[in-house]
Structure formats: C-alpha cells, structure tokens
Amino acid sequence: MRKRRIFSSWISGREWGCCDSGGKLYANPLPLSGELGHTPVLGNERMCGCGAAGCVETLVSTRGLLQSYSAAHPESSADWASLAESIGRNGVEPWLARTLDSAAVVIAGALNTLGLQHVTVTGSLVDLPPPVMEHLTRVVLQGALWPASAV
Numbered sequence: 180m181r182k183r184r185i186f187s188s189w190i191s192g193r194e195w196g197c198c199d200s201g202g203k204l205y206a207n208p209l210p211l212s213g214e215l216g217h218t219p220v221l222g223n224e225r226m227c228g229c230g231a232a233g234c235v236e237t238l239v240s241t242r243g244l245l246q247s248y249s250a251a252h253p254e255s256s257a258d259w260a261s262l263a264e265s266i267g268r269n270g271v272e273p274w275l276a277r278t279l280d281s282a283a284v285v286i287a288g289a290l291n292t293l294g295l296q297h298v299t300v301t302g303s304l305v306d307l308p309p310p311v312m313e314h315l316t317r318v319v320l321q322g323a324l325w326p327a328s329a330v
C-alpha cells in the first residue's frame with residue numbers, strides 16, 4: 180500500500196498545503212480541496228492576503244515568523260539569519276512555540292480528517308535549526324489520531 184501523506188510547505192512568505200497519494204493529488208470520494216494556511220488561529224489578528232484575519236499563514240510564513248521575531252526581539256535585525264541564530268542560541272522561545280503549535284494543530288487536524296499518516300514539510304521552515312522541526316513534530320504527533328510515520 181502506498182503511503183498517503185499530507186504535504187505542507189512554507190515558502191518565501193507563503194504557506195500552503197495539499198495532500199498527495201504516491202505523487203498524485205490525494206483523491207477522495209468527497210469533493211476535497213483546501214489551503215491549510217487559511218485556517219484561523221484563535222487570538223491571531225493579523226490580516227491575511229486572502230482578506231480574512233488570523234490565518235495560520237500569517238504566523239508561520241517567512242514574513243510572519245520574521246514579524247513575530249522582530250516583535251520579540253526589537254533590538255535585533257529582523258532577518259532570517261538573525262532568526263536562525265537566535266533559535267540556535269535560545270531554542271524555541273515561547274512566541275515561536277505558539278506559532279509552531281498553531282501550525283501543528285492545523286496539520287494534525289488535516290491528518291485526522293483525511294486519515295493520513297505521513298507529513299512532509301518543506302520550505303524555509305525546515306531550514307531553521309533542528310529544534311523547530313523537533314517541536315513541530317512532537318506537537319503534530321500529540322494531535323494525530325493515527326501514528327504519523329514522519330514529519
């Protein structure tokens with residue numbers, strides 16, 4: 180049996196997600212499509228390009244991460260290298276944990292809804308120091324009904 184997976188990517192300020200089954204878009208008897216990035220996060224009031232407020236994309240995209248990092252560290256330059264260095268030095272700080280938790284809940288919800296067991300995350304998020312993906316993986320696994328094989 181081929182693995183069905185959810186595929187999420189956070190690339191250059193834009194987050195999206197889709198599902199695939201062995202390299203093809205996930206087929207389901209239900210008409211199913213969506214953008215995980217536009218799932219609202221309680222307490223998030225950032226405006227999204229889709230016109231709604233609070234989408235997870237506004238937190239976990241490159242732009243969103245830098246915006247949150249800048250707010251938490253106004254003395255630092257708000258660039259990707261500084262963010263990565265800060266994570267390498269301090270680990271996952273509370274502001275980042277909240278963002279990763281929000282993304283993980285969205286991913287776990289999609290896994291549970293679709294009965295999928297595998298997650299692939301690509302994009303700039305995976306370029307950050309290992310504690311980021313370790314945190315995301317741990318929280319996805321906490322929320323997934325079925326054991327996920329990899330995040």
Ligand SMILES: [Zn+2]
Nearest residue numbers: 217227229234
């Ligand atoms: Zn949106």
